[in-house]
Amino acid sequence: MKGVIVEQPGGPEQLHVTELIAPESEQGDLLIKVHNAAVNRTDIMTREGKSGYAKSPVIGIEVAGTVVDANGSGTFSAGDRVMGLVNGGGYAEYAIMPAERAMRIPENLSFAEAAAIPEVFLTAYQTLYWLGKLQKQETVLIHAGASGVGTAAIQMAKQLSDAKVIVTAGSERKLNFCQELGADVLINYKEQSFDEEVLKATDDRGVDLILDFIGADYWDKNLASITQGGRWVLIGVLGGGEVSDVNLMAIMAKYIQLTGTLLTPRSDAYKADLSNEFAGVVLPHMNDGTIRPIIDSVYPLEQVTEAHQHMEDNQNIGKILLDTDADES
């Protein structure tokens, strides 16, 4: 089968489509014919040699496809359309997925739409609900609102929690898209000081919850934007991972809860629990179209280098996908 490996740690040019032996599935696993895989920032870190989560030499952590061998799973059968997280091995024609975390693809969604769901929606769900404990009608600040996780978080915060959603993004195009998804307050971080805008939009109260993909660059402004007793979930460090001069007394005086998280290195059991809860709570909203996966672009597997480059250019709105059987279509 075709699959993408990393020649040696480095830039997008290190990605190579090569011929590999298809993976073998064991009891508890589904062997899946992959139709689409999605590109994630964690794949870039793996490519750069900065994370070593993947058990497979093939990178990629989420796929949508068709079950080829269910290995006696009581839940799935050959031919079922499934999506979900894989422990590496996603950028390939065949992949292995633990059956207990596989999710059935809603009938109205294509494989490409399905591949745009697992990583960003599960991350956003985990962040908003499991860690951020978002309550009905609270106010949430979502940075990088047009990103994959951002677009998922905006929709869930609105549809599931009727939250007031404040987003930041770096262009009018991105902000307009966030508004279409339901965002209430739009802040162009290149032109406005987001903490001042947040305080204006909340009558100086600040937000109940921050989804922070940025880290160091936004530290002081996030601290100024959060209300007393607020929750702050750190899920990325696009703006740097080292903060100098953290004022602990400010964290105490505001009773802030700061939680760091990553999804990819979590245990199989955690991913299964998260996937199952998400499938029960959110997939009905995808069936009726009130929440939808957001696709930026689809690249044939052979253009994986361009796909990574596109993510690094930071111009995408929603997910960047790979089509693993473009030849056949």
Place this chain on the structure above:
Amino acid sequence: MKGVIVEQPGGPEQLHVTELIAPESEQGDLLIKVHNAAVNRTDIMTREGKSGYAKSPVIGIEVAGTVVDANGSGTFSAGDRVMGLVNGGGYAEYAIMPAERAMRIPENLSFAEAAAIPEVFLTAYQTLYWLGKLQKQETVLIHAGASGVGTAAIQMAKQLSDAKVIVTAGSERKLNFCQELGADVLINYKEQSFDEEVLKATDDRGVDLILDFIGADYWDKNLASITQGGRWVLIGVLGGGEVSDVNLMAIMAKYIQLTGTLLTPRSDAYKADLSNEFAGVVLPHMNDGTIRPIIDSVYPLEQVTEAHQHMEDNQNIGKILLDTDADES
């Protein structure tokens, strides 16, 4: 009545016992004849002009005494022995306490013992359970184990949760006392590197929960001592409030939840809820003697300067108290 005021922001010498008009209580308040007040670090900050929580010119945030006027409270009557937090005004012969947060003093405890309970036990309870979510048989690292909050936390973690308790302190005398209270692992932070000892004591796993009174000085070692998914509650900055170079990726990779808190500035409703839950859960253990208040020393009100000096010398084990009616006894 006699009461202690601060001449001007500064050292212990700024504390003066003076003659004042007794406070007037309103509906919802208890007027209390104070027998003992306790000294807290927050009083030192108020004395230094660094916190402005107190509504009263008299400092002090906890007392034990006798109800003089219950203002029609359905729960308490004149003559009842009560203890609890006050919104300032504690270092005096009479004080006002919102009735909804007052706690009845267990029969087997003296006023002095009772005055040693509210602030440190409520802080420790809030930290261990409301914020730290301590579960049965988890492992908890308690810094400043011989302090007021430390001695309260050790006992509750053992008696309520059968936790494995690891403490740090700066002398053998303090560590021996922690052991008497039930601490399982004793670390002299002046002679040992506490993170190395914590990892030894937990088979390299780290602790589930850290009670951190220290802040900056212990930052990196706390980060090394906590397990993946651990909770870290920041309740003091005795070792400095400014951390340089915080590694956010480490917080993400370990899925750490860091929560800052202070008790004194919390709302009346919060203090009432906390006091009521604590009274229900912990006071039965004080009735049967399995958990006990720890008194370091009792000073007559006139020696309030010496009492503050003693706390700043950092040699106390447990609470430093004031006796507001030493003249009469």
